[in-house]
Amino acid sequence: MKKWILGLFLLAALGAAAQDLRVEYTEGLVELASGGSWKELAPGDRLPVGARIRLAEDAFVELAQGSTRFAVSQPGVYLAADLVAASKKVASWQLGKVVSAKVKGTVAGGAKGDGTAAMGARGAAAGAPATVEWVEASGSEEALSEGRSLLEAGRLDEALKVLQDALKAAYPGEEGVFYYYIASAYSGQKRTSLALRTLERAQLEPQEPLYTDLVLLKGQLLLESLAFADALALFEGQLVLNPEGSFAQALLILSSYSYQGLGRSQGAREALQKAVSLDSSSELGREAARLLTQL
Structure with missing residues (x-):
């Protein structure tokens, strides 16, 4: 009988240990509440789900x-258990499906020249000598093509x-394309913090082919790091400039997730209704209609 009871305790202990969280990455000051004070956390540290x-x-x-x-990027004090619950909710949204339905590059397929076509022009605009530019641009395009294939x-x-x-080796003006794809790779590795930091350096203009892809990836990363208000601000700003089309539909669907994360169910419903009204027959329109039935 005692062995049986001991076994139950051991199973319970193992189950509790399995619930512990492990710190994978930190940037800036991240602390754990410990005995009335705060202790700085570092990669490799472990904490129970009841920790603050x-x-x-x-x-x-x-x-x-x-x-x-999962990642957290907003300042504040959190219960680890709440973060786990929120991250599981976000994971259930499968944000990558929404983004890949619109994104032209990375693993979604589409026109493979989008990233490389602008590179020579950007290098020239940055003042690179014409006789050198095309040699370098060719090398850049080859590297970008290889990187995309590996992705x-x-x-x-x-x-x-x-x-x-x-x-x-990229010319000034070409870096943005590479930063975008590097961020995409980090995102695929679930290294959300590095992906966001890298994406901040991808300075692309709104008229460039990869710009909408960049916006959607950034929005996805913000949602995945539980930065719902920042994500919503990004989407709303882009919707002012792009009120129609498939890009707008993707922004509206992602906005609905931002509203859900903020606990604003009516806003989520209205965003999805608008996405459907833009084009109910498109892939994104049908997805918005499906999501409406789940609210």
């Missing part, structure tokens, strides 16, 4: 529970190496 953590302004933390990895094949580590090496 605090993020300073501009801090990031990535946590893992088993095979699940599509899911070989993310190799893609990162190719793209990062090519970035070092």
Whole structure:
């Protein structure tokens, strides 16, 4: 009988341990409440689901529970259990499907020249000598094509190496394309914090082919890091400039998730209704209609 009871206690202890969270990455000041004070967290630290953590302004933390990895990018004090619940909710949204339905590049397929076509022109505009520009542009295009192929094949580590090496040789004005794809690779690795930081350096203009892809990826990353208000501000700003078309539909669907994260169910419903009204027969229109039935 005693052995049986001891076994139950051991199982309970193992179950509790399995619920612990592991710190995978920190940037800035991230702290754990400990005995009336705060202790700075570092990668490798473990904390129970009942723990409280605090993020300073501009801090990031990535946590893992088993095979699940998620990020937090907003300053404040949080219960670890609440973060786990919110991250599971966000994971259930399968945001990548919404983004890939619109995105032209990365693993979604589409016109493969979108990223490379602008590179020569951007290099020239940045003042590179014409006789040198085309040699370098050809090398950049080749590296970008290789990096994209590796991304599509899911070989993310190799893609990162190719793209990062090519970035070092890129002309001023060409870097934005490489930063975008590097951020895409980090996103695929669930390294959300690095993906967001990298995307901040991808300075693309609204008229460039990859700009909408960049906006959608940034929105996805903000949602995945539980930055619902920041994501909503991004989507609303873009909707003012792009009120129609498939880009607008994707923005509206992602906006509905932002509203849900903020607890504003009516806003979520209205965003989806508008997405349907733009084009009910499109893939995104049908997805918006399906999501409406679940609210």
